Amino acid sequence: MFSLADQILVLVLLINFISLGTSRLIFSIRAVAVQGVLLGILPGLMHPFSWHLVAITVVIIAVKGFVIPLLLSRAVRSAEIKREFEPFLGYVPTLLLGAVFTALSFGFAGKLPMLPDHQNYMFVPASIATLMTGFLVLTTRRKAISQVIGYLVLENGIFIFGLLLAEAMPIMVEAGALLDLLVGTFVMGIVINQIRREFSSLDTSLLTSLKEE
Amino acid sequence: MYSALQSALDPALVALFSALVLGCAGIPGLFLRKPGTGQIISVTATLLAALAGVPAALQLLFSNTTTTYLLQWNLPFGPCELVIDPLSAFFLIPVFLVSAAGSLFAVGYWPAVEHPATERGLTFFYGLLASSMAILLTARNGVFFIMVWEIMALSAYFLLVTEHEREEVRRAGIVYLIATHIGTAALFVYFSLLAAQSGSFQLPAAGSLSALSPFAAIMVLAAFTGFGAKAGIMPFHTWLPSAHANAPSHVSALMSGVMLKMGLYGIFRTLTFFHDPPLLWGAVLTACGITSALLGIVFAVAQRDMKRLLACSSIENIGIITTGLGVALLGVSSHNNTLVYLGMAGALLHILNHSFFKPLLFLGSGVIIHASGTREMNLMGGLGKAMPRVAALFLVGTVAICGIPPLNGFISEFLLYLGFFKQLKGHSLTALVFLAPLLALVGGLAVVAFTKLYSSVFLGTPRSSAAAHPHEAGMTMLVPMAFFALLCLLIGIAPQQALRLVSPAITAWYPLLLSTSVAAEYETVLGRLSLAALLLLSAAVVVALLWRWRLGKMAVSSASTWGCGYQRGTARMQYNGTSFSELAVSVFDGIMRQRIERPGLTGLFPGGSRCSDRPTETLLERIITPLFAGTGMLFGFLHRLQHGLMHFYMLYIFATLFILMLWAN
Numbered sequence A: 001m002f003s004l005a006d007q008i009l010v011l012v013l014l015i016n017f018i019s020l021g022t023s024r025l026i027f028s029i030r031a032v033a034v035q036g037v038l039l040g041i042l043p044g045l046m047h048p049f050s051w052h053l054v055a056i057t058v059v060i061i062a063v064k065g066f067v068i069p070l071l072l073s074r075a076v077r078s079a080e081i082k083r084e085f086e087p088f089l090g091y092v093p094t095l096l097l098g099a100v101f102t103a104l105s106f107g108f109a110g111k112l113p114m115l116p117d118h119q120n121y122m123f124v125p126a127s128i129a130t131l132m133t134g135f136l137v138l139t140t141r142r143k144a145i146s147q148v149i150g151y152l153v154l155e156n157g158i159f160i161f162g163l164l165l166a167e168a169m170p171i172m173v174e175a176g177a178l179l180d181l182l183v184g185t186f187v188m189g190i191v192i193n194q195i196r197r198e199f200s201s202l203d204t205s206l207l208t209s210l211k212e213e
Numbered sequence B: 001m002y003s004a005l006q007s008a009l010d011p012a013l014v015a016l017f018s019a020l021v022l023g024c025a026g027i028p029g030l031f032l033r034k035p036g037t038g039q040i041i042s043v044t045a046t047l048l049a050a051l052a053g054v055p056a057a058l059q060l061l062f063s064n065t066t067t068t069y070l071l072q073w074n075l076p077f078g079p080c081e082l083v084i085d086p087l088s089a090f091f092l093i094p095v096f097l098v099s100a101a102g103s104l105f106a107v108g109y110w111p112a113v114e115h116p117a118t119e120r121g122l123t124f125f126y127g128l129l130a131s132s133m134a135i136l137l138t139a140r141n142g143v144f145f146i147m148v149w150e151i152m153a154l155s156a157y158f159l160l161v162t163e164h165e166r167e168e169v170r171r172a173g174i175v176y177l178i179a180t181h182i183g184t185a186a187l188f189v190y191f192s193l194l195a196a197q198s199g200s201f202q203l204p205a206a207g208s209l210s211a212l213s214p215f216a217a218i219m220v221l222a223a224f225t226g227f228g229a230k231a232g233i234m235p236f237h238t239w240l241p242s243a244h245a246n247a248p249s250h251v252s253a254l255m256s257g258v259m260l261k262m263g264l265y266g267i268f269r270t271l272t273f274f275h276d277p278p279l280l281w282g283a284v285l286t287a288c289g290i291t292s293a294l295l296g297i298v299f300a301v302a303q304r305d306m307k308r309l310l311a312c313s314s315i316e317n318i319g320i321i322t323t324g325l326g327v328a329l330l331g332v333s334s335h336n337n338t339l340v341y342l343g344m345a346g347a348l349l350h351i352l353n354h355s356f357f358k359p360l361l362f363l364g365s366g367v368i369i370h371a372s373g374t375r376e377m378n379l380m381g382g383l384g385k386a387m388p389r390v391a392a393l394f395l396v397g398t399v400a401i402c403g404i405p406p407l408n409g410f411i412s413e414f415l416l417y418l419g420f421f422k423q424l425k426g427h428s429l430t431a432l433v434f435l436a437p438l439l440a441l442v443g444g445l446a447v448v449a450f451t452k453l454y455s456s457v458f459l460g461t462p463r464s465s466a467a468a469h470p471h472e473a474g475m476t477m478l479v480p481m482a483f484f485a486l487l488c489l490l491i492g493i494a495p496q497q498a499l500r501l502v503s504p505a506i507t508a509w510y511p512l513l514l515s516t517s518v519a520a521e522y523e524t525v526l527g528r529l530s531l532a533a534l535l536l537l538s539a540a541v542v543v544a545l546l547w548r549w550r551l552g553k554m555a556v557s558s559a560s561t562w563g564c565g566y567q568r569g570t571a572r573m574q575y576n577g578t579s580f581s582e583l584a585v586s587v588f589d590g591i592m593r594q595r596i597e598r599p600g601l602t603g604l605f606p607g608g609s610r611c612s613d614r615p616t617e618t619l620l621e622r623i624i625t626p627l628f629a630g631t632g633m634l635f636g637f638l639h640r641l642q643h644g645l646m647h648f649y650m651l652y653i654f655a656t657l658f659i660l661m662l663w664a665n
Helices: A002-021 A025-046 A051-079 A091-111 A125-140 A144-165 A169-199 A204-210 B002-010 B012-022 B027-031 B037-063 B086-109 B119-136 B142-160 B167-198 B216-233 B240-245 B249-272 B279-302 B305-331 B337-372 B388-401 B408-422 B430-458 B476-493 B496-508 B511-514 B518-553 B578-584 B617-636 B637-641 B647-665
Strands: B067-071 B080-084 B591-597 B611-617
Touching: A002 A025, A002 A091, A025 A051, A025 A125, A025 B167, A051 A144, A091 A125, A091 A204, A091 B617, A125 A144, A125 B647, A144 B216, A169 B002, A169 B388, B002 B080, B012 B067, B012 B119, B012 B388, B027 B037, B027 B119, B027 B216, B037 B086, B037 B279, B037 B496, B037 B611, B067 B086, B067 B119, B086 B119, B086 B337, B086 B476, B086 B496, B119 B142, B142 B167, B167 B216, B167 B240, B167 B249, B216 B249, B216 B279, B216 B496, B240 B249, B240 B305, B240 B408, B240 B611, B249 B496, B279 B305, B279 B430, B279 B476, B279 B578, B305 B337, B305 B388, B305 B430, B337 B388, B337 B408, B337 B476, B337 B496, B337 B511, B337 B518, B388 B408, B388 B476, B408 B476, B408 B518, B476 B496, B476 B518, B496 B511, B496 B518, B511 B647, B578 B591, B611 B617
Parallel strands: none
Antiparallel strands: B067 B080, B591 B611
C-alpha cells in the first residue's frame, strides 16, 4: 500500500506549489484543505484497520479539510480581502525558491540514516519540503491570513514526519490534530481580530509599532 | 471491602489527593459569573484539603515510613516516582496550614465583591501555587521536579502582579521573574549533571553519590545557586523585598512562609544524595547563612515600608535556617552526631516556626494596610487603640520572631546556641563558638526592627489622617491570625513535642542518628525549658492581673501617648520609625544607609521645612545595579534583532533549521 501513499505524497507536494504560487486567498485555502484531506487518508494506508484509526481519520479530515478552511474563508470574507498584494518576495521567486528547497530536501533526506523499511519512500523528503514551503509562505507573505495558511502547511509537514515516527501512532497523530486546533483558534481568533481592531488592516508588518523602545 | 477502605485512607494517598484539591480549588470560580461564589468554594475546598492533609502528613511523619507511587507518563524522561518520606512530610505541614489560613484570610482581605476583576485569578493561582509546592515535595524525577518548580515560580509571579496597574508592582514582578529564571537556569545545569552522573533523571538514592568527584562540587554549587535564589540566601536575595512588599498580604504570607522553604527543601534534599561531604560545603553554607541573617536584619531595621521590613526579616530567618543546616553539615563531615542533631533540629524547627510567625505578621500587615491605607510606617501610629485584637495577635508574632521566650522563635535559636556552645568543649571546629555572638547580634537587631515596627504602627498617636480612623478586622481575618498565634505559643510552651515532630525528618536526612540517644537527651533538656516557659507565662499573667487590680483602685487620667507633658503636643513630635532606628543603622553605614535629607535650620524662628529619608542598600546600589546595567549595555545589540517584524522572526527559525540541516549533512 505504500506506493499509493507515495502517490498521495506527490499530490501533497504539488499542492505546496499551488499555495506558493497563487495570490488568491480563497484558492490557496481550498488547496490546503485538499492537502489536509489527503493527509487524513494517509494513516489509513499505513496501519491495519481499527476503530481507533477510523476515528482519527475522520477527525483529521474534518478538522484539516473542513473546519479550519471554513473558518478561514469566513475570515477572508469578513475582512474583505481577496488577494495577497505586495508580498515581500514576488510569486515567481517564491515558486523558484520552493522548487530549490524541494530538491534540497530530497537530497537531504537521502543522506539521513533511516530504517531500511522507510528508505525507499517519500515520507521524509515530502515532510521536509512541506515544512520548508510553510516557512516560505510565513516569511514572504504580509497578510495575517496568509500567515495562518503558512502555519497550516508547516504543520502538515510535521504531521507527515510524525506518521513515519509513530509506531505507536495515537499520541503523535492526535497531538498533530490538536496542534491544528491550536492554530485554528489561537492564530485565527486572536491575531486576526486583534490586528484588525488595532490597525484596521490585516498587514502583519504593521506589528512593528508594538515594539518596545 | 476493608482493604479498599484501608488503601483509600493511606496517608500518602490522602496527602497527594489533598494537594490536588488545593490546585483545583480555584477552578470553579473561573467559570462562575457571579463574584464571590467561587471564592467560597475555593476556601471550603482548601480548608477541607488542609484538614485532611495535615493529619496525613503528621501520620506519615510519625510512622517514619516512605511511600512510593509511580506516575504513569508517556514522556521520555524515565519513570516518574512520587515519594513521600518523613522529610517531605515535614515540609508538607506548613504548605497545608499556611495555604488554608491565607485562603480564609482572603475572604475578608480581598473580597470578590470589591475586586471582581482580580479575585478569580488570585484565587486560582493561589491554589495552584500551594498545590505545586505540595507536589514538588514528592517529586523524585528531575524533569518532573523542574516542571512543578516552574509552575510554582510562575503562579507566584501571577499572584505577585495582581495589582499590575501600578508601575511599582510591575517592576517588582520583572525583577522576580528574572531572579527566578536565573535560578531555574542553574537548576537545569544541576539536574542535567545529576542525570549524567546517575544515568537517569530519577533522583539518586540517599548517599549514593561521592562528594569528592569534581562534578559533585559543580552540582552542589549549581543547586545552591538555583535553590538559594528561590530561598533568598544572601547573594541572591535582591528580588525578595520588593516582591513580598508588592504582593497582596496573604500571598506574601504564603511566599515568605512556605515558598522560600521550597528552596531550602531543595538544598536539604540535594545534600542527602552525597556521602561524606567535605568540610568546605558546610563552611560555605554556614558563612552564607550567618551573613544573610546579619545583613537581612540590618536591612530590616532601616526600612520604612512595613512589608519590606517583614520581607528583609525573612532573609534573616532564612539565614538562620541556612546556618543551622551548615552547622549540621559540618557535623556530618566531622562525624559529630550531636552537632548534626542540634544543627538540623534548629534549622527544621526554625522552618516550622518561621512558617507560623511570618504569615501571622504578614496577615497582620494586611489588616493594618487595609485599615490605614498605607504601607509607610511613619504615617501610621495609634492603631492599637482602634484594633486591640489585631495589636495583641501582632505582638505575639513580633515577640516570637525576635526569639524571646516563651514563644517558639526562642526554641529553635536555643538549639542552635546549644550546638555552638557544645563546640567549646569539642576537639575540632571550636571556631563555631564565634557564631554565638553573631547570632546574638542578629537577635538584638531583630528586637530593634520589630520594636520599631510595632511601636510606630500600634503605639502613640496617629501620624496622618488616614491612620486616624481605622477599624477592627473581621472574623475571617482574625481567625487565621489567632490560629498562628496559638501555634507559636504551643511550640513555645511544649518544645519537647515540637522536637518529636522534627526528629523523624532529621533521621530521614541523616539516618546514622537513628542508633544514638541524642534525641532523647535533648528532649529532656527542652522538657525543662517547657517548665520554665510555663513559669514565665504564669508570672506574666500574675503581673498583668496585679497591674489591672492596682489600676482599678486608682484614679486614671488619660493623655496622649508620648505627649511628654506638653499642653499642646502634636502627633508630629513623636519619635517615628526612622528616628528610632537611626542610631542602630548608622553602625552599619557601609552596608545599609538611611539617607536622611535634613532641612537646614537658620534663625530664631525657622520657616516650614521637610525632612525625608530613603533606605539604600549599598551592595545593591554599588555592585548589583551597575552589574545589571553593564550586562544590559553589553547585550544591547540583541535588541536590534528584536525589531517586531514577524516575518524576520520566522526567517530566524528557518535559517537555524537550514543551518542545522546542512551541518547534519
